[in-house]
Amino acid sequence: xxxxxxxxxxxxxxxxxxxxxxxxxxxxxxxxxxxxxxxxxxxxxxxxxxxxxxxxxxxxxxxxxxxxxxxxxxxxxxxxxxxxxxxxxxxxxxxxxxxxxxxxxxxxxxxxxxxxxxxxxxxxxxxxx
Amino acid sequence: xxxxxxxxxxxxxxxxxxxxxxxxxxxxxxxxxxxxxxxxxxxxxxxxxxxxxxxxxxxxxxxxxxxxxxxxxxxxxxxxxxxxxxxxxxxxxxxxxxxxxxxxxxxxxxxxxxxxxxxxxxxxxxxxxxxxxxxxxxxxxxxxxxxxxxxxxxxxxxxxxxxxxxxxxxxxxxxxxxxxxxxxxxxxxxxxxxxxxxxxxxxxxxxxxxxxxxxxxxxxxxxxxxxxxxxxxxxxxxxxxxxxxxxxxxxxxxxxxxxxxxxxxxxxxxxxxxxxxxxxxxxxxxxxxxxxxxxxxxxxxxxxxxxxxxxxxxxxxxxxxxxxxxxxxxxxxxxxxxxxxxxxxxxxxxxxxxxxxxxxxxxxxxxxxxxxxxxxxxxxxxxxxxxxxxxxxxxxxxxxxxxxxxxxxxxxxxxxxxxxxxxxxxxxxxxxxxxxxxxxxxxxxxxxxxxxxxxxxxxxxxxxxxxxxxxxxxxxxxxxxxxxxxxxxxxxxxxxxxxxxxxxxxxxxxxxxxxxxxxxxxxxxxxxxxxxxxxxxxxxxxxxxxxxxxxxxxxxxxxxxxxxxxxxxxxxxxxxxxxxxxxxxxxxxxxxxxxxxxxxxxxxxxxxxxxxxxxxxxxxxxxxxxxxxxxxxxxxxxxxxxxxxxxxxxxxxxxxxxxxxxxxxxxxxxxxxxxxxxxxxxxxxxxxxxxxxxxxxxxxxxxxxxxxxxxxxxxxxxxxxxxxxxxxxxxxxxxxxxxxxxxxxxxxxxxxxxxxxxxxxxxxxxxxxxxxxxxxxxxxxxxxxxxxxxxxxxxxxxxxxxxxxxxxxxxxxxxx
Numbered sequence: 001x002x003x004x005x006x007x008x009x010x011x012x013x014x015x016x017x018x019x020x021x022x023x024x025x026x027x028x029x030x031x032x033x034x035x036x037x038x039x040x041x042x043x044x045x046x047x048x049x050x051x052x053x054x055x056x057x058x059x060x061x062x063x064x065x066x067x068x069x070x071x072x073x074x075x076x077x078x079x080x081x082x083x084x085x086x087x088x089x090x091x092x093x094x095x096x097x098x099x100x101x102x103x104x105x106x107x108x109x110x111x112x113x114x115x116x117x118x119x120x121x122x123x124x125x126x127x128x129x
Numbered sequence: 130x131x132x133x134x135x136x137x138x139x140x141x142x143x144x145x146x147x148x149x150x151x152x153x154x155x156x157x158x159x160x161x162x163x164x165x166x167x168x169x170x171x172x173x174x175x176x177x178x179x180x181x182x183x184x185x186x187x188x189x190x191x192x193x194x195x196x197x198x199x200x201x202x203x204x205x206x207x208x209x210x211x212x213x214x215x216x217x218x219x220x221x222x223x224x225x226x227x228x229x230x231x232x233x234x235x236x237x238x239x240x241x242x243x244x245x246x247x248x249x250x251x252x253x254x255x256x257x258x259x260x261x262x263x264x265x266x267x268x269x270x271x272x273x274x275x276x277x278x279x280x281x282x283x284x285x286x287x288x289x290x291x292x293x294x295x296x297x298x299x300x301x302x303x304x305x306x307x308x309x310x311x312x313x314x315x316x317x318x319x320x321x322x323x324x325x326x327x328x329x330x331x332x333x334x335x336x337x338x339x340x341x342x343x344x345x346x347x348x349x350x351x352x353x354x355x356x357x358x359x360x361x362x363x364x365x366x367x368x369x370x371x372x373x374x375x376x377x378x379x380x381x382x383x384x385x386x387x388x389x390x391x392x393x394x395x396x397x398x399x400x401x402x403x404x405x406x407x408x409x410x411x412x413x414x415x416x417x418x419x420x421x422x423x424x425x426x427x428x429x430x431x432x433x434x435x436x437x438x439x440x441x442x443x444x445x446x447x448x449x450x451x452x453x454x455x456x457x458x459x460x461x462x463x464x465x466x467x468x469x470x471x472x473x474x475x476x477x478x479x480x481x482x483x484x485x486x487x488x489x490x491x492x493x494x495x496x497x498x499x500x501x502x503x504x505x506x507x508x509x510x511x512x513x514x515x516x517x518x519x520x521x522x523x524x525x526x527x528x529x530x531x532x533x534x535x536x537x538x539x540x541x542x543x544x545x546x547x548x549x550x551x552x553x554x555x556x557x558x559x560x561x562x563x564x565x566x567x568x569x570x571x572x573x574x575x576x577x578x579x580x581x582x583x584x585x586x587x588x589x590x591x592x593x594x595x596x597x598x599x600x601x602x603x604x605x606x607x608x609x610x611x612x613x614x615x616x617x618x619x620x621x622x623x624x625x626x627x628x629x630x631x632x633x634x635x636x637x638x639x640x641x642x643x644x645x646x647x648x649x650x651x652x653x654x655x656x657x658x659x660x661x662x663x664x665x666x667x668x669x670x671x672x673x674x675x676x677x678x679x680x681x682x683x684x685x686x687x688x689x690x691x692x693x694x695x696x697x698x699x700x701x702x703x704x705x706x707x708x709x710x711x712x713x714x715x716x717x718x719x720x721x722x723x724x725x726x727x728x729x730x731x732x733x734x735x736x737x738x739x740x741x742x743x744x745x746x747x748x749x750x751x752x753x754x755x756x757x758x759x760x761x762x763x764x765x766x767x768x769x770x771x772x773x774x775x776x777x778x779x780x781x782x783x784x785x786x787x788x789x790x791x792x793x794x795x796x797x798x799x800x801x802x803x804x805x806x807x808x809x810x811x812x813x814x815x816x817x818x819x820x821x822x823x824x825x826x827x828x829x830x831x832x833x834x835x836x837x838x839x840x841x842x843x844x845x846x847x848x849x850x851x852x853x854x855x856x857x858x859x860x861x862x863x864x865x866x867x868x869x870x871x872x873x874x875x876x877x878x879x880x881x882x883x884x885x886x887x888x889x890x891x892x893x894x895x896x897x898x899x900x901x902x903x904x905x906x907x908x909x910x911x912x913x914x915x916x917x918x919x920x921x922x923x924x925x926x927x928x929x930x931x932x933x934x935x936x937x938x939x940x941x942x943x944x945x
Contacts, residue, residue, distance in 0.1 A: 018282075019286060099165070103165070106289050107161065109289075110293060113297060115153070116150060121150075
């Protein structure tokens with residue numbers, strides 16, 4: 001499984017959960033993302049390893065290169081950021097930021113479809129691996 | 130085509146995340162922003178709009194309910210319930226409650242958070258206007274926040290799906306029309322950069338990409354063409370560079386290995402380069418003299434006058450053409466040592482006829498050549514044995530002296546000397562002793578002259594002194610003092626000691642009109658006169674001198690003999706050599722004698738001209754004439770002279786002439802004369818004086834069959850050892866012993882001794898000057914083999930001898 005595919009799945013799950021008000025799913029979603037971000041046991045990687053592939057391709061336009069100066073992977077940062085955004089927008093300030101989870105959902109889905117993840121690109125531009 | 134890996138790698142990375150990414154990001158964010166904007170726009174005032182909607186629906190519902198109630202004849206609860214059920218579903222209400230005249234009907238659950246709308250109404254059951262009733266309805270819709278949330282969901286999902294689809298479609302379209310062709314071009318460009326130079330961008334599109342592709346392809350074609358030209362030019366440049374490098378290396382190696390010193394300067398004459406030979410020759414290192422004026426390094430002086438000479442580089446730079454060095458230039462090194470050099474400076478121009486940019490100076494060390502030239506010049510002008518000037522140098526100096534001579538003011542004197550005992554020393558002690566005598570005598574001469582005088586060895590034992598600016602009387606005193614000094618001198622060689630004498634002839638050089646030849650001849654004559662006068666004395670040449678007149682008479686013979694040779698005025702005579710036992714027996718054997726027919730037709734005896742011929746080197750010519758004429762006569766009369774033998778006298782000059790032997794051999798071949806018929810006579814003194822040549826001559830011609838006689842034996846007082854060296858067949862006892870042997874017992878004893886020696890050495894003996902029968906008888910007693918003289922036969926012309934013989938032959942053949 002590639003990160004791109006995983007992003008499609010993530011986006012679709014989040015949108016579905018928002019649409020159907022699957023609150024538990026969204027809470028679990030946040031936990032899984034936080035777990036992935038903290039432990040770096042990312043699902044695409046684990047699935048790829050189970051499938052026999054060594055790594056899961058990031059398939060992001062901006063590959064880690066000479067700018068990587070922070071020893072922290074951009075994909076992990078993405079998980080943590082998404083989890084944090086969801087916590088803030090879905091739990092803490094849902095009335096004011098009701099749109100933000102939807103935005104995250106569409107952004108993840110669109111990133112998966114287009115293969116371009118602006119947030120990962122941003123993280124990599126900052127210096128994450 | 131473009132193979133810079135750094136450029137290629139950087140381009141690849143840039144391309145990877147450039148256009149398609151940017152387009153995707155732009156589309157992505159455009160969709161996000163657009164979706165958000167549209168969504169917010171759609172959701173703006175949703176509460177008010179929902180409230181209005183709810184109100185409208187409540188009104189409609191109330192109207193429908195009012196209408197329902199109008200038509201009902203009987204208000205049954207069941208029907209009202211059903212109608213409420215229908216209306217709730219129709220208007221999306223969650224609950225409807227109706228109070229009719231105190232009766233309440235409700236459909237659906239009412240909650241506190243629901244949006245509640247109350248509508249009152251009047252109604253007339255069954256259309257009866259009199260039966261008027263009033264009612265109120267409470268219509269509950271879904272709570273406002275739920276409605277808003279639902280609307281938001283609907284809007285967002287709708288917008289999400291629409292914009293996502295639109296975004297993907299837009300992305301696909303952009304990819305089709307922009308990214309793909311662009312990436313195709315990029316891929317093509319990458320391939321071209323990776324040396325697939327034949328690849329070209331697709332030109333099938335009519336948009337900007339097509340235009341760009343055509344433009345770039347054209348540019349690529351042009352670049353490829355130019356690149357080919359550049360590559361060709363580069364190859365030529367590389368070849369040229371390699372050639373230049375090779376030339377440079379060659380020149381450097383040549384300059385480093387060349388035997389000449391090479392110095393280059395700039396246009397100001399400052400040194401730029403010295404090759405190793407130049408460093409060695411000048412004694413300077415290039416690092417020490419680079420940039421310094423060449424004249425500081427090349428200090429050139431004239432060898433003779435020791436004055437500085439102009440450096441050729443300066444002359445070359447000034448005049449602009451090749452400048453050679455003057456003769457005899459010496460280079461002075463920093464340590465003061467000197468080297469003989471020859472140098473040439475040539476200008477260096479930037480191009481043909483261009484401005485001077487420097488000069489190259491080539492310096493050749495000629496020390497060895499100049500030393501050898503001096504040595505050769507010295508050898509050419511000096512005698513090896515004595516170190517004195519030789520005859521050529523002496524005559525050169527004499528010529529200068531003669532040219533400068535003036536009567537009374539600038540007179541010189543020539544002194545001609547001949548050692549008196551030289552031959553005795555040579556014969557007695559050998560040539561080495563003779564050479565040593567000459568050296569010691571030269572040392573004596575050198576010690577008796579002034580610096581301005583010249584002493585030279587003119588020949589074997591002949592010396593000359595030129596007393597410059599010296600009158601004849603002074604020269605005579607010097608010559609006499611020299612005689613005294615020589616008289617005091619005793620030459621000692623091993624156990625032998627010799628008194629050496631010298632005969633001196635003096636000639637005054639007082640006029641430049643005199644010729645050098647005349648002066649030398651006069652000096653020779655004076656020297657000869659001194660020798661004739663008793664040796665070891667000085668004779669001054671005077672025009673009225675009787676002795677000198679005789680010598681001059683001899684000199685006149687030279688021209689007469691030359692003319693006689695030219696005019697063939699010599700005659701051959703024959704004198705018979707007969708066996709002593711019976712002079713009428715034996716094969717005819719004649720000695721050829723020569724006579725000169727003078728201008729008046731008179732015969733001149735040989736004694737009159739032979740001394741002059743010997744003195745003036747004409748004997749070889751006379752001997753050649755004799756051999757040629759005799760052989761021609763023998764060949765012409767071959768039938769007559771068959772079995773005869775002829776003796777031909779040879780001079781010492783002919784023996785020493787390298788070409789004479791070849792002449793004789795050639796004449797034998799040309800005339801067909803048998804060598805066995807010929808016997809060559811060589812005098813004892815000639816043979817001994819030219820022993821090496823005589824031995825070789827005898828060996829070669831004896832090998833052909835010729836015979837040899839040793840003439841005038843007994844007069845030379847030579848060592849008998851020579852006889853063993855000279856392989857002759859006959860010993861001719863000198864006539865001076867034979868002539869009066871009948872009356873002089875000493876001479877008879879000499880003849881007997883000579884005869885015994887000859888016989889002991891296997892030779893046959895011949896006695897000369899046998900003038901009568903008495904001598905012939907005594908010779909017979911002694912045992913001499915042959916006799917020659919007037920007592921046997923007088924000399925007769927060869928033609929007469931041959932004529933007589935030719936008459937005698939037919940007589941004998943006819944028996945008369």
